[in-house]
Amino acid sequence: MATSPGQGPRAGAEYDPAGPAYSPAGDPAQLLAALGRSWTWILASAVATLVPGILLLVWPEATLHVVAVLMGLYLLAAGAFRFVATFARQEQGHRLPSLLLAVLYVLAGVLCLRNPLQTITALSLIVGLVWLVSGILTLYTALAARDLPHRGFVLGAAVLGIVAGIVVLALPAESARALTRLLGLWLVLLGLAEAGLAFAWRAALGGSSTAVPHGSTGNV
Numbered sequence: 001m002a003t004s005p006g007q008g009p010r011a012g013a014e015y016d017p018a019g020p021a022y023s024p025a026g027d028p029a030q031l032l033a034a035l036g037r038s039w040t041w042i043l044a045s046a047v048a049t050l051v052p053g054i055l056l057l058v059w060p061e062a063t064l065h066v067v068a069v070l071m072g073l074y075l076l077a078a079g080a081f082r083f084v085a086t087f088a089r090q091e092q093g094h095r096l097p098s099l100l101l102a103v104l105y106v107l108a109g110v111l112c113l114r115n116p117l118q119t120i121t122a123l124s125l126i127v128g129l130v131w132l133v134s135g136i137l138t139l140y141t142a143l144a145a146r147d148l149p150h151r152g153f154v155l156g157a158a159v160l161g162i163v164a165g166i167v168v169l170a171l172p173a174e175s176a177r178a179l180t181r182l183l184g185l186w187l188v189l190l191g192l193a194e195a196g197l198a199f200a201w202r203a204a205l206g207g208s209s210t211a212v213p214h215g216s217t218g219n220v
Helices: 028-036 039-058 064-086 092-114 120-144 151-170 176-204
Strands: none
Touching (some): 064 120, 092 120, 120 151
16 A cells, blocks of 8 residues: 655745755655655556556466465565655654554565465465554554645545455455455555545646655655
């Protein structure tokens, strides 16, 4: 699940590229922050979620090995997107939850790829827990950040992640085919929610892919 933008940019606002809140030429962290605030980065995260979901839906006869590899790659990609989004937060104290989630995604991805011949139950447990924890933390952030732009999109994505985690954990698939369809469906739904958030953020940026004025807190 993609992270959500922080305080929305003001349309037409002026900003100083050499200012303390935006200095991509100096600090690598500022480069990551600028990238994480871009709507195209959120859209790329949506694509990284949609692609494995579509593959799983159009390839329901995929073996458990293939499903585990696809989910592992998806989790690693999601972890990378979340890691970059962490730097978009200007408040240092608010970066910890996002960083922990990034680590959780990467560890889960490694577990899926390290033992792709694992059981259906183990794979369901890994993916279900990641989605559930991610959804809960995203929901908490959306409720706590009163000035969060497009809050409805973030809340919807958070609830969708929680439901996806609960469904995968509560309804363990009895075959690789059933698990493939279940995971594929939820990946497509989550990817569409992220894409909606990306285009909403694009509208808030006034069509610019990277320009972020002072005061933007970046991604959650």
